Amino acid sequence: MVTPGSATASEMSRLVENLNLQRALLHHISNIPAVNILDKTKVQSIQREEREGNGWPLVYLSDGRVLRARLLVGADGFNSPVRSFAGIQSYGWAYDTQAIVATMNHHPRTAFEPPNNVAYQRFLPTGPIAFLPLSSTASSLVWSTKPDLAKALQASDPAVLTSMINAAFRLPEVSLRYLHSRMLEAHTAGHALSPDELNKEITWREQSHNVDPRSAYSVTALSRSAPGGIPPEGADLLPPFVTNIQDGTVASFPLRMSHADAYIGEGRGARTVLVGDAAHTIHPLAGQGLNLGLGDAESLARCIQSAVQNGGDVGSYTALGPYARDRYFENHKMLSAVDKLHKLYSSTAEPVVWARSVGLEVLNELDTIKIAFMMSAGSTCRTDPASIGWNVAASGLETVARGVSGAKNVGVSGAKNVGETIAGLANASVRGLLKQLSNTGRP
Numbered sequence: 001m002v003t004p005g006s007a008t009a010s011e012m013s014r015l016v017e018n019l020n021l022q023r024a025l026l027h028h029i030s031n032i033p034a035v036n037i038l039d040k041t042k043v044q045s046i047q048r049e050e051r052e053g054n055g056w057p058l059v060y061l062s063d064g065r066v067l068r069a070r071l072l073v074g075a076d077g078f079n080s081p082v083r084s085f086a087g088i089q090s091y092g093w094a095y096d097t098q099a100i101v102a103t104m105n106h107h108p109r110t111a112f113e114p115p116n117n118v119a120y121q122r123f124l125p126t127g128p129i130a131f132l133p134l135s136s137t138a139s140s141l142v143w144s145t146k147p148d149l150a151k152a153l154q155a156s157d158p159a160v161l162t163s164m165i166n167a168a169f170r171l172p173e174v175s176l177r178y179l180h181s182r183m184l185e186a187h188t189a190g191h192a193l194s195p196d197e198l199n200k201e202i203t204w205r206e207q208s209h210n211v212d213p214r215s216a217y218s219v220t221a222l223s224r225s226a227p228g229g230i231p232p233e234g235a236d237l238l239p240p241f242v243t244n245i246q247d248g249t250v251a252s253f254p255l256r257m258s259h260a261d262a263y264i265g266e267g268r269g270a271r272t273v274l275v276g277d278a279a280h281t282i283h284p285l286a287g288q289g290l291n292l293g294l295g296d297a298e299s300l301a302r303c304i305q306s307a308v309q310n311g312g313d314v315g316s317y318t319a320l321g322p323y324a325r326d327r328y329f330e331n332h333k334m335l336s337a338v339d340k341l342h343k344l345y346s347s348t349a350e351p352v353v354w355a356r357s358v359g360l361e362v363l364n365e366l367d368t369i370k371i372a373f374m375m376s377a378g379s380t381c382r383t384d385p386a387s388i389g390w391n392v393a394a395s396g397l398e399t400v401a402r403g404v405s406g407a408k409n410v411g412v413s414g415a416k417n418v419g420e421t422i423a424g425l426a427n428a429s430v431r432g433l434l435k436q437l438s439n440t441g442r443p
Contacts, residue, residue, distance in 0.1 A: 041063050043062075044060045046072070046082065047060065054267065056068050069271065070271065074273065074275065078256075078278070082274065085265075086265030088260050090258050092257045092259055092281070093257060097147070098150035099142060099150075099255050100144075101140070101251050101252070102161070102245050103141070104162075105244050105245070106137060108227075125176065126180065129144070130143070148184060148187075152183045152186070152192075153183065156192045157192060158247075158250070160192065163223075166223075170211075171206070171211075172209055175205040182198075199223070203220045216235040255283055257281060259280045263279050263323065263324045275296035279331070280331050288338065299326045303320055
C-alpha cells in the first residue's frame with residue numbers, strides 16, 4: 001500500500017468495483033462549486049454552430065437545453081457520438097471472444113492462509129479466466145471464452161457457472177474441453193446441464209486424473225467440506241473456492257481492439273477530444289482498459305490546466321496537442337502488446353505453446369522486467385508525464401510477445417531456438433529500462 005510520504009509500494013495494484021468508483025467520483029465533484037451535474041438527462045444530438053471559423057459544438061439535451069461547448073470531451077464509450085460528430089475514424093477488429101463477468105462469493109481465508117489479495121489467471125483453450133479479489137469474501141470474475149460457450153454459461157443455472165469456475169482453475173485442460181463440449185451439447189439441444197449432472201461429470205473426471213481428494217484441486221471434496229480449519233494441500237496456489245454467484249451480477253459482452261485515428265477533432269470537428277474507450281478499446285487479459293483511460297484523463301487535465309494558467313483557449317488544437325502527443329503512441333504500444341499476447345495464447349500449436357512457456361519462465365527469472373510490468377499494471381502513480389515504467393513495460397511486453405509469436409512459422413526445433421532468444425530480448429528490455437532510469441534519475 002502506498003502511504004503518505006512513502007517512496008515505495010508494497011502492493012501491485014488495487015481493484016475497485018465500478019459502482020464504488022463512480023459513487024466516489026460523483027461525491028467528489030458534487031462538492032466542487034464550478035461543476036454542474038446534469039442528472040437523468042440524455043444527449044439528443046450534437047451539431048456544429050454555424051458561424052465563421054466553424055463555431056463551437058452545440059449539444060442538444062433531452063430536457064430542451066442546448067450547451068455551447070468551448071471544449072467537448074468524448075468520454076462516451078466505444079460507440080462514441082462525439083467521435084462520430086468529430087468525423088474521426090477508428091481501426092481495429094473484433095475478437096472471436098466473449099467476456100463473462102460476475103461477482104463471486106466465497107468463504108474468508110483462514111488464519112493459516114494468506115488474505116484474499118492475490119489475482120489469479122489461467123489461460124484455458126478457449127481463453128483466459130481471471131479471479132480478481134474485491135474483499136475477504138467476494139471476488140470478481142472475468143472469463144474470456146468463445147461466444148457459443150459464453151451464451152451457454154450465461155444461460156445456465158448459477159450453480160452450474162459456479163462449478164465451472166471452480167473446475168476451470170483446478171482440472172486439466174482435457175477435462176475442461178470435455179465439460180465445455182457437454183455444456184454446448186446441452187445448450188444446443190435446448191436444455192441446460194443441471195448442477196447434479198455437472199458435478200457427477202466433475203467427480204468422474206477427478207477420479208480419472210487421480211486427483212487427491214485431500215488437495216485443493218478437488219472440486220468435489222471442497223464443495224462438501226466445512227469452512228475453516230487447516231487448508232488442504234496446494235491451497236496457496238489456487239483462488240478461494242467459489243460458493244455462489246451474487247444475484248444480478250452475471251453479464252457478457254464482446255471483446256475487440258480498436259484505436260481512433262486521432263484524439264483531437266479538426267475542421268468541422270474542432271474543439272473535440274477523445275479519452276478512454278471512445279479513443280481505444282483493449283482486450284481485458286492484462287486488465288489495462290481502465291488504467292489507460294485514467295492516464296488519458298490525467299494527461300488531458302494537465303493540458304487544460306496549462307492552457308488556463310497561460311491564458312490560452314482550452315478548445316484549440318494548440319492547447320490539446322500535448323495530450324495527443326503524450327497519449328497516442330503510449331496507448332498504441334499497450335494495445336499492440338496485449339493484442340499480440342491474445343493471439344499468442346489463442347494458438348494451440350505445439351511450437352507456439354513450447355516457446356511461450358519458455359518465454360514466461362525467462363521473464364519469471366528477471367525481476368527487473370517484472371517490476372516494469374508491475375509499474376505498468378498500476379503499482380506506481382504516473383503523475384510524471386515522462387513516467388518510464390509504463391513505456392518500458394509496454395515496449396518490453398510487445399518485444400517478448402513478438403519474439404515468441406515467431407514460433408508460429410517454425411517447427412519444434414525452430415521454436416526452441418526462438419525460446420532461447422527470448423532471454424536476449426528480455427535482457428535488452430531490462431537494459432533499456434535501466435538506461436532510462438539512469439537518464440531520468442528515478443529510483
